[in-house]
Amino acid sequence: MIPLVARVRASRGRRSFRLWIPLVVLWIVLLPVILLLLPVFGLACIVRGVRPFRALRSCWSLMNALSGTHIETANGTDSFAIIIH
Amino acid sequence: MPEHRREVLEMLANGRINADEAERLLAALEGTRAAAADVSPRKPKYLRVLVEGTENGSPLKANVRAPMDLLRAGVRLASLIPPQARAHVDEAMHEHGVHLDLKQIKPENLEELVDKLGEVSVDVDNEGMKVRVFCE
Numbered sequence: 001m002i003p004l005v006a007r008v009r010a011s012r013g014r015r016s017f018r019l020w021i022p023l024v025v026l027w028i029v030l031l032p033v034i035l036l037l038l039p040v041f042g043l044a045c046i047v048r049g050v051r052p053f054r055a056l057r058s059c060w061s062l063m064n065a066l067s068g069t070h071i072e073t074a075n076g077t078d079s080f081a082i083i084i085h
Numbered sequence: 086m087p088e089h090r091r092e093v094l095e096m097l098a099n100g101r102i103n104a105d106e107a108e109r110l111l112a113a114l115e116g117t118r119a120a121a122a123d124v125s126p127r128k129p130k131y132l133r134v135l136v137e138g139t140e141n142g143s144p145l146k147a148n149v150r151a152p153m154d155l156l157r158a159g160v161r162l163a164s165l166i167p168p169q170a171r172a173h174v175d176e177a178m179h180e181h182g183v184h185l186d187l188k189q190i191k192p193e194n195l196e197e198l199v200d201k202l203g204e205v206s207v208d209v210d211n212e213g214m215k216v217r218v219f220c221e
Binding site: 065066 | 130131140143144145146147148149150151152154155157158159161162165
């Protein structure tokens with residue numbers, strides 16, 4: 001399933017912030033742009049010798065696989081984390 | 086008919102066991118077979134990389150969890166490289182001393198590689214820097 005929510009946590013010294021990003025809103029906003037760019041994407045794939053439907057399928061499966069990704073780093077008092085649900 | 090079942094029925098026919106004992110034996114055998122069938126190796130779902138150490142005196146930590154499906158999807162993307170681009174990539178890698186022929190690498194081999202990654206476990210402990218790579 002496509003990722004729906006992303007959580008971002010960052011802290012630097014005593015300052016920190018947390019962000020909760022509803023990705024589903026982002027996908028809805030980007031959908032018309034993606035639809036408009038699809039023919040351009042298809043043309044670029046054909047020109048480069050890549051099968052467009054296969055490329056689309058691969059991009060789609062890559063996006064679906066992002067759910068569950070968790071990246072967290074900390075260095076001294078600085079830390080950063082991004083969790084994709 | 087399974088061999089053990091036949092043996093139990095033969096023992097019953099020969100009078101070595103009675104009907105109750107035969108029934109208990111068959112039930113036990115069925116239970117053992119069902120338990121053995123349920124035990125199947127679980128496919129790992131995530132690749133984990135844990136790093137712990139110190140850098141310039143301050144503690145350093147990294148924790149990465151990537152879904153195995155993400156690796157598979159990435160591998161499938163790599164298989165989209167058109168043949169003419171592969172030649173360029175091969176040439177560039179040869180220049181840097183990496184003698185690898187991308188034409189020989191098939192998508193199914195890469196998929197198998199990602200599947201086998203589940204059995205990989207790396208533990209490195211060097212001068213206070215610990216790195217662990219494993220699948221769960």
